[in-house]
Amino acid sequence: MLKARAGGALPLVLALDSDASTPLHVRIGDALRAAILERRIARGARLPASRVLAEDLGCARGTVLAALERLAAEGYLTARAGSGTRVAATLPDDLLPAAGPSEAASPPASSPPALSRRGAALTRAPRHAYLAAPAAPDAFALGRPAPDAFPFAVFARLLQAEWRDGAPPPHPLGDPRLRAATAAYLSATRGVACTADDVIVTAGIRQSLRLLAHLLLDPGEAAFVEDPGFPGIALALVEAGVRPVPVPVGPGGLAIDRVRAAAARTRLAVVTPAQHYPLGHAMSLENRLALLAWAEAAGAWIVEDDYGGEYRYASRPLSPLRALDRTGRVIYAGSFSKLLLPALQLSYLVLPRGLAAPVHRALAETGPAPSGLGQGALARFIDEGHLGRHLRRTRNLYAARQAALLAAAGRHAAGLLEIPPLEGGMHLVARPGPAWPAGLGDVAAARACAEAGIATVALSAYHADPEAAAPGLLLGYAAVPERAVAPAVLRMAEALRAAYARP
Template structure:
């Protein structure tokens, strides 16, 4: 059945009421195109808004909204006596725009690729598959909590309480480090849950781990200096250091995590180590006490610094976690990074860094000049959420929930993907790494598999993308925290279908 259209107006406009584009934008786009293609000449009078509305069978307000936008853009002018007309002073180059700019190319031709920088081309090459932004839950996204487990009704009440009569310090000029109440709540929580004391005046609320790490790098390193990073590791670590003009030196990790002797062999002059000792991303290893003490000793003796990324240390399902490096630090050399977005819900966009106290004065100056500081909207509510005990209760509930989902994922992998992928139980975290079995490993390209899975509605991350060096291991990172337990088995079955269609199988000669 053809889609309904409205009859043409004197301008030759044809509107589609079934389109997703609002009617006022359809009007604006078509009039703008008519001007650029010189079908409407400079100075030409346009029909009145009443006439256009009548001819198009739309509300007059719809036409006025479209004309107001065209007036604001300079395509149309409004004069009291003569009504609306096409502007006389449009630039000549705008009126000779080549076909294909802003319009589909002619049949049989493709639009030329834009001239991009090398870093933009690299970003496109390494970008994860496009999974859309709709409400459909996707299986196995990495770094995503279960949003349905978060108490949004309670959160709304806390937001309302905070903003009914906000304090001047909140509604006025906020401290560069963020909401004072939130920083105090974080300090109290860390003292109880993570076992170290810190001054709220040294806590900086940030938009994410990238901003936290970039701030620390700018504080302790000069441009071009080196920092050790884990290999494989979180892609955002490399991005944050690049933003601070710091050279990232990848250090291969093993089953025991980051090894200082390998780091010194790779770059003896580095003065910053970025590590995730409680649960290394993505491999999940835990840094043993001996290596922790070696790293702390290095920082103390060589004027070095340590960035401790504790992105999901709250989720431990077996045994007690080791004390954070920050709790063992005697000389003020460890900055502790945490994130609420990965624990509560991603759109919160609130993380924090606990700086060594000696760095706080300089950090305040740098943060005051940062244009993209974290939104204040949720900081006060989050302070109440933590102080009233809701945060620890939420962690306790989701810890049980995620442990059960890891069990379900392991069962699904065994049931549907044995012979394709192999994985093992992880005593903590929110994801598992599944590697190809030896028989298919030489033909397993995790980027190809991830792209094919995305087309099937499954969000898996390629392990190879976590490597900074040329030697890359392939596998799939499967986040289970945000995947409903009832959908894990069917998602594993669908992933098996993807692998059968994607990974070539070596056939024996008969």
């Protein structure tokens, strides 16, 4: 095989026929035609100059010119003065009646890949309605902070400073500057007493859970998860070879009597105490203390996912479960991506002191090590006080947007949806109202909303048994400007009413 550059970019591997009796220009033309039909060279793509191709292929320029002229005559290439030689937008094979463009480029059929038992289990994992929601609309997408509130100019300046100063190489535990800034921020604002040595930077809660499951549990062991709960948590445990055990959640959060009834030997529980996800209520003090006592007695670990504990609108943010931990059983998990910008893909773990040293040794060569450049800029962002100002600004903003959503629902979806307010968070739970027909499931309702350009999530998708779950829709409001809330609610209500009329 020989390499030639397509479009002046990276080398393209051309499989030349080894039959020396065939002229070289014919073999080069055949190889280029095959690359075009296999879509390895895109339609309309500009080929490099003939002298560059000849240099890459190690042949005379006249040989390449002959090959290009032949393909142009056949209709695969076009040549224009000042525009160079390009792949034709319409290929001769497209015009054949027996084979359309998709057939011409279709690869041969192959047998399904043989997966491991774990791989087969992952392919059988439920794919929920929210995964198919349109990516474009901000109303009412979940987990999306307000892009209009993020200080892009400030962060761009900090990124430029990182480029200018030379960012350090990725560290397996995360940039030491970000770990120190995170520890200082959590100690001052969330009551989580920690140091930089206790913090590990990760790319998200799913990576964090896979890491912890590999380090703390053996394959086949079980872990408690909330029911309903974020499906990604259970899926991350399955990916790590751990069996998730759903525990029903009541108004006071995950109750310890239900934990004891679920299984006798489980050494990990994943909970969202500040704001249960997705229902939004807080875990009661009684349940918090009982869960801590269970972990101490069982020698178990608790992962506290404080995904949005900073956002409380009626009162001060609740203290994390980690702040009540006196025996070192709580692993605190948080996310900067949900607070600031999803594209950051930066989260963190705060390990108990007794766990930090062995985890450091285990991760010395194989740590998560997300992108290092954003970590340095984020550390500067926190140290310079921008995070604190951003949180104060967005608390007021999100409270106003939640109020706007409630008011719009009262005007445009009365009787259709019942949406109680929540004291914090970035989304609301809409339950069926009196006008909601029994025959309309929330998955079908979410699909109807998606067709109208509204991204909602079926609440049943967050239950271990979606068929037995009460229907509902999750509506994220943080990224929706107040002026856009009422039109979006009206469009959603119209889509739901239209869905009722369908057979």
